[in-house]
Amino acid sequence: MPIRPVAGLRVLAALVMALAALPDAALAQARDTATIGMAIEPAGLDPTAAAPVAIGQVTWQNIYEGLTRIDRDGDVQPQLARAWTISEDGLTYVFTLEPDVSFSNGAAFTAETAKFALDRARGESSTNPQKQFFATIETVEATDPQTLTVTLSQPTGNLLYWLAWPAAVMVEPGSAATNNVRPVGTGPFALAEWRQGDRIELRRREDYWNADDVPALAGATFRFVADPQAQAAAIRSGDIDAFPEFGAPELYATLEGEADLATVVGSTELKVVAGMNGRKPPFDDPRVRRALMMAVDRETLIQGVYAGYGEPIGSHYAPNDPGYVDLTGTYAYDPVAARQLLAEAGYPDGFALTIKAPQMAYASRSAEVLQAFFADIGVTLQIVPTEFPARWVDEVFTRHDFDMTIVAHAEPLDIGIYARPDYYFGYANPAFDAAIVAAETATDPAERIARYGEAQRILADEVPALYLFVMPKLGVWNAALTGLWENEPIPSNDLTDVAWTD
Structure with a gap:
């Protein structure tokens, strides 16, 4: 029987009153998913197999976890290893693992699993992007199901920090080969669907092992929007709830005054550098490299590239890093x-x-600004747009087929890449290598910082890359969404603490 107008109004009024009477918790439960925007879609979902940071930004702490973790302040915390002891000589680490941990496919996490993950990362056939982190590991033993013993060939002061990186997450032996498309981890979320070219959907695991850290979100969607104008439109319309790294700095100021949006300028590890191929002339001559560096007005470049947001750097080191x-x-x-x-x-x-x-956008704009600066000193710069990551990784990173390139290095404390013999810069300096070895084997924090300072000074003098600026984290998200990281001590979109307040 149709409801008459007056009766319909009464029903509507009753419904409004009933909703108003619901407790806040019940209303909050009505919104338990979030859509996170990113500029770049990861090519795969296994951070232990490939370097692009977009992989970790989707999967780290959401799908995968490590023995240790890095928190939002950049400090190392326990994770799958609940505690550890270190021998006086710094060569033996004994980890006590969390009990009753399972992967999303139901497999148990034990010391044998951890041994598999570390041996896989350091093995001869490893494609781990940070394989050198595990180079000092001599043996890994599963003493019992909850005890892992790692013996080193030399003291490695950064070991606990490196074990917290996306490249060091724990993987399950039965699924390791297919993690790139069907990731399996111990984290609080599991992959629900990947529509390549559009989105990745995660669902909360109801069997997650850490009862103290169960996310408020029942699920999350990562959507990939490369165009900065489209990012601004999507965040304004509510199609996307958050861009933790908003890609249009020239539009950012227009969002700062909008009442329904939170805008936070935070710090990152994103060091924008123009690397030169030191394997060939004229870039094998430090005088040429120094001249190109002196041609660049960093402040003007930051204004032109990132609307004035960002901080100049003179070496491969972020201002928020120790030392x-x-x-x-x-x-x-x-x-x-x-x-x-x-x-x-x-x-x-x-x-x-x-x-x-x-x-x-930051790379193409930086190249255009460099082109103008170089012209002032008689150097002609031709810009070659290069698809990232596939073509760039193949041509620049792997085959070293380039003169100069420009990219933001996102990994924290990654100054040691210049000591790698086959890295794309083609830089070789025994004094620098010695400084890095001294820093990474130091067990005294003050000694480690001093040696990192020495390494910074060598790079600033020899200029194997043009050190330009550190990109800020231009975060913008719905004002009712809380728990997103304001700063980025490691590239991530950790959803553990994300929740709606309305």
């Missing part, structure tokens, strides 16, 4: 001196080079 040394004055902006140095190196009329610039 940071401000070296931006080592080869400060001085185009007259740059031209003189080029002439001393045998290039009085300059030279021409190409820069392979990934398609991200």
Whole structure:
């Protein structure tokens, strides 16, 4: 029987009153999913097999966990290893593991599993992007189901920190080979669906082992929106609830005054550098590299590339990292001196080079600004747009087929990459290598920081890359969404504490 108008109004009024009478907790339960926006879609979902940070930004702490973890303040905390002891000589670590932990496929996590994961990461056939982290591990033993003993060939002061990275997460032997498309981890979420080119959907695990850290969200969706204008439209319309790394700095100020949005400028490890191929001339001559560095006005570049957001750097080190040394004055902006140095190196009329610039906005804009700066000292820069990650990884990272490139290095405390013999910079300096070894084997924190300072100074002097700026974390999200990380001590979108307040 149809409801008459007056009766219909009474029903509607009763419904409104009933909703108003619901407790806040009941209302909050009505919104238990969130849509997170990212500019780049990961090519796979196994952070132990490939380097691009987008993999960890989806999976780390959501699907996968490690023996240790890095918290939002950048500190190392226990995770699957609830405690550990270290021998006096720094060579033996005994980890006590959490009991009753299972992977999302039901398999149990034990010391044997942890041994498998570490041996896989350090093995001869390993494709782990941070394989060198495990190079000092001599043996791994499962003493009993909840006890793991790791013996080192030399003290490794950063071991607990490195074990917290996405590349060191624990993987289950039966699913390790297919984690790239069907990830299986011990984390609070599991993969629900991956619509490639569009979205990745996660669902909360009801059997998650850590009762103290069960997420409030029942699920989450990562959507991939590369175009900055589209990002702004999506966050304004509510189609996307959060862009933890908003990609349009020139539009960011327009969002800061909107009452329904939270905007937070935080710190990151994203060091934007223009790497040069030191394997070939003219980049094998430090005078040329120094001249190119002196051609760059970092402050003007930051204004043009990132709307003034960002902090200049003079070496491969972020200002928020322990032991940071401000070296931006080592080869400060001085185009007259740059031209003189080029002439001393045998290039009085300059030279021409190409820069392979990934398609991200910051990279293409930086390349354009560098092009103008280099022109002032007689150097012609041709910009070659390069698809990222696949083509860039193949041409630049793997085959070293480039003159110059530009990319944001996201890993924390990754200054040691310049000591890797096959890294794309082609940089070799025994003094630098010795400083890195001293830093990474130091058990005294003060000694480690001192040696990292020495390494920073060597890079600032030799300039194997043009050190430009650290990108900020331009976070923007629905004002009712809480728990997202304001700063980014490691690339991540940890959803553990994310919840709605209305």
